[in-house]
Amino acid sequence: MNTLSYGLLALLARKRSSGYDLMLRIQPFWQAKHSQIYPLLSRMEEQQLLTAEWVKQTDKPDKKIYAITPLGEQRLHEWMQMPASEPVTRDELVLKAFCLWITDKDTALALFRKRSIFYQEQIHYFEQAIHKMPDESHQFGSQDFGLYILRQKALGTARSNMEWTTWVIDMLKNAAPPEMSSEPQHH
Amino acid sequence: MNTLSYGLLALLARKRSSGYDLMLRIQPFWQAKHSQIYPLLSRMEEQQLLTAEWVKQTDKPDKKIYAITPLGEQRLHEWMQMPASEPVTRDELVLKAFCLWITDKDTALALFRKRSIFYQEQIHYFEQAIHKMPDESHQFGSQDFGLYILRQKALGTARSNMEWTTWVIDMLKNAAPPEMSSEPQHH
DNA sequence: AGTAGCATGTAATGGGTTACATGATTAC
């Protein structure tokens, strides 16, 4: 039972779904490919945490619908009683920032401008996602309260990071040019 | 050549160091254990990206000092020209938040209070780390400029996340109690 | 005598990505 399995249990506790659907729904919160999810679901079925059932479809390929069992729900409750382990972030830009000093201004600007677009897209996505949520989701007790606060967290972090990139880009733009330019700088 | 190898090259471009030292210095930016770093350094030495030299010590055990080669520096420059891949965060609390609705208020409070302490410690660490940096590091061109902006980024994110936890904790405290309590709530 | 920090390594295992593989339906 790794963290991803609990994430799948958490999704299935809300509603029975196919592996494909779970794969799509877990993406914003925990990246995982279908090749990791399908075998995990099989193992969880063996362990009696889930039950599976084939559902025929006429418009689309048939699918296997998983549902959480009472044992699965019990495990989920036990997991919720344990403290959450510390978050881990892997960001290549962080390592690149570490050797900015061996690069020129334009290379640095390209890196941060690209990341800036990424954060801007995140802000836009989470803003509209929060906007579309009903007011009930703002209350503890609502099934979507967790989703609501997670989107608020993601939005806050994206905004903070966005401000950081614009701050860095401004510093880079106002930095002295490398050499041979006798042109005056306007800042 | 994976991302971690470039991180090690980046550190070695600043100053020659032992594997043990690299392991400690890379922690704040990319988590990796010594068992991953030592074999990587050996392979990078084989690929002529690094050179190694044993240095004798009297007070502490002898150590193997690695230095970057011109080929290593070339690879580092090539890597800097490529856009940084998107950041990935894995946070168990995110998945737990997703099934807050199956839990009680106290379990939820315990989770967020613990995380709140974590962010508070991060804020404290990065504040003092930034405070100790010399003014030169605030300028592009300084060798420590990258470190400076990374710490600012980490501080901003930690503050944003800290505000988020206090916001969530307040909502939880003001939420209606589960049942059977006829005691008046004071908020 | 025991613990903590410095220092280096390997082995086993688990987590995660990429690639391989198949096949249905719908829309252009």
Add this chain to the structure above:
DNA sequence: GTAATCATGTAACCCATTACATGCTACT
């Protein structure tokens, strides 16, 4: 036709953690 989306699976490989293993010095 062919691309896109839905749908499920396996195999190979790489990345990362835990555990195993050793040994020095300094401090209590």
